[in-house]
Amino acid sequence: MKALDLFRYPLWLADLLAGGKSFKNNGIIGSEWLNQRGLHVKRMAFAERMADLRRARLNRFLDAEDREFFATNGYVLKHNALPTLTFKRLLEELETTTFRAWEMKQGGTVTRFTPLPPKVLAGLPALSDAVNLPAFQGGLRYCASVDGDPIVFMHTVLTDPADDKRDPQTFFHSDTFQPTAKAWLFLKDVEPEDGPFNYVPGSHRLTRARRDWEFRQSLSAAKHKNGHHAAGSFRITEADLEEMGLPAPIAMNVPANTLVVADTHGFHARGRSSRPALRLGLYGSLRKSAFMPFSPPDPLLLPGLRGRQAEFYVALQSMSAKMKGKKPALIDVGELKVTAPAVR
Numbered sequence: 001m002k003a004l005d006l007f008r009y010p011l012w013l014a015d016l017l018a019g020g021k022s023f024k025n026n027g028i029i030g031s032e033w034l035n036q037r038g039l040h041v042k043r044m045a046f047a048e049r050m051a052d053l054r055r056a057r058l059n060r061f062l063d064a065e066d067r068e069f070f071a072t073n074g075y076v077l078k079h080n081a082l083p084t085l086t087f088k089r090l091l092e093e094l095e096t097t098t099f100r101a102w103e104m105k106q107g108g109t110v111t112r113f114t115p116l117p118p119k120v121l122a123g124l125p126a127l128s129d130a131v132n133l134p135a136f137q138g139g140l141r142y143c144a145s146v147d148g149d150p151i152v153f154m155h156t157v158l159t160d161p162a163d164d165k166r167d168p169q170t171f172f173h174s175d176t177f178q179p180t181a182k183a184w185l186f187l188k189d190v191e192p193e194d195g196p197f198n199y200v201p202g203s204h205r206l207t208r209a210r211r212d213w214e215f216r217q218s219l220s221a222a223k224h225k226n227g228h229h230a231a232g233s234f235r236i237t238e239a240d241l242e243e244m245g246l247p248a249p250i251a252m253n254v255p256a257n258t259l260v261v262a263d264t265h266g267f268h269a270r271g272r273s274s275r276p277a278l279r280l281g282l283y284g285s286l287r288k289s290a291f292m293p294f295s296p297p298d299p300l301l302l303p304g305l306r307g308r309q310a311e312f313y314v315a316l317q318s319m320s321a322k323m324k325g326k327k328p329a330l331i332d333v334g335e336l337k338v339t340a341p342a343v344r
């Protein structure tokens with residue numbers, strides 16, 4: 001142990017208790033000695049127990065049939081999520097409006113993030129209905145097991161298979177050690193060639209086999225050569241998934257106007273596209289409260305703050321990059337249509 005580590009321990013401990021996940025940046029979470037004694041797997045089991053307690057009080061957010069499907073599979077899928085007329089109007093609004101957007105490049109994939117705070121939604125009633133769709137907002141809250149304000153973007157994913165740098169999201173992985181939710185309301189048909197979202201049904205639960213696999217990963221994750229794995233988003237091979245007794249992944253080749261909400265603590269991957277593709281969807285994400293037995297009031301739901309997480313996120317990203325003198329991961333690309341070609 002280095003002398004400097006003594007000063008870092010209180011920060012590492014606070015991060016551990018707040019739901020931190022990085023093995024490489026946190027000497028407690030990444031400690032081989034502590035993980036040999038079960039720190040990581042016990043933390044996972046406790047987070048799962050607490051999430052189950054919180055979720056049991058959030059039944060109002062999702063109907064019984066979807067809750068039952070989620071309990072077994074780890075995701076919810078709803079076709080024709082928006083009424084047909086609202087969906088048609090939403091496409092018209094997107095076709096005739098430009099939005100301030102930010103782009104990120106990972107491998108050969110450019111993802112455009114368009115924040116949709118209340119001031120952007122004013123005057124766009126169909127888009128506003130989509131953002132506030134009960135199955136979208138409620139599905140995220142139920143699957144994440146927390147009544148909080150999700151971060152919401154319009155997501156444009158532009159892939160070019162000619163750019164052969166592999167997108168890190170195309171490897172099967174779990175986002176973090178605790179239940180966490182992501183949702184997509186797909187606005188265009190997703191064909192198998194477009195690289196659809198893949199999810200391994202039932203992989204959201206801590207079975208004996210998952211626990212053993214997690215235990216093995218936790219011993220060496222801090223020094224793993226894959227930075228995402230070392231940061232606590234464990235990558236997994238298809239052979240390991242099979243060995244865990246999990247079923248084959250489901251590829252979400254779905255028609256437009258389908259809503260998918262998934263617990264991305266379960267194993268998932270972005271499919272690899274075999275042709276230049278543009279996927280367009282309303283995207284939401286929610287994660288909080290790893291170890292709380294109840295869902296605490298979320299100040300971000302207060303009027304004036306509600307619906308603005310994406311706006312705050314891009315502002316914070318840019319401020320933090322400026323302070324560190326680094327190029328931000330999200331680049332401001334100005335005002336454009338959500339279906340415009342990639343700028344980056």
Ligand SMILES: [Fe+2]
Nearest residue numbers: 173174175264
């Ligand atoms: Fe992920």
